[in-house]
Amino acid sequence: MKIWQWLSYLGLIPFVACLWLFNISINGTSNDLLFDPQQAFLFYSSIILSFLAGALWRKDTLNQHITMQIFSNFLCLYAFFCLFIPTFFALIFLPIGYLSLFLVEYILCKNKEHGYTQSYFAMRLVLSVLVILLHATALMSWF
DSSP states (O other): OOHHHHHHHHTTHHHHHHHHHHHHHHTTSOOOOSSOHHHHHHHHHHHHHHHHHHHHHHHHHTSOOSHHHHHHHHHHHHHHHHTSSOHHHHHHHHHHHHHHHHHHHHHHHTTOSSSOOHHHHHHHHHHHHHHHHHHHHHHHHHO
16 A cells, blocks of 8 residues: 555544544543644645645646636635534535545546546445545434
8 A cells, every 4th residue: 555545544534533532531431631623624625625626726727627626716715615614514524525536536637647547436335435434423423
C-alpha cells in the first residue's frame, strides 16, 4: 500500500476518536475533556470535506473544465455552512457532501488519465462509505 493510501485510511482515526471520547464523557469516566467531542467531530468533518473538495482544483488544472472548480468552491462553502447549523442537521448534511463529492469526482474524472485509477476510486468509495457510516453512528449515538 502506498503512503497516500495509508494516510487516507489513518484520516479516519479522528472520527473514531471523537465518537469514543463522547461515549466516555457520557458514561462519566472523563468529565474534564479539553474539548467537546461532538464539536471536534463536526469541525474535523468540515475540514476534511473542504480539503477533499479543494484537491479538485489541482486535478482540474490538468483538464480545462470549470465545473470542478465551481463545485469545489460550492462544497467548501457548504462544509463551512455546516459549522453553523445544529449538530443534528450537520450530521445529515456533511455525509451528503461526501457522497456528492465522490459522485462528481467519479463522473467527471473516471475517463481521465491523471491518476484516476480503478484502485483510487475503490479506495475513495470505501473511505466515503466509512465516513458516512461514522456520521450515521454519531447521529444515532448522540440523538
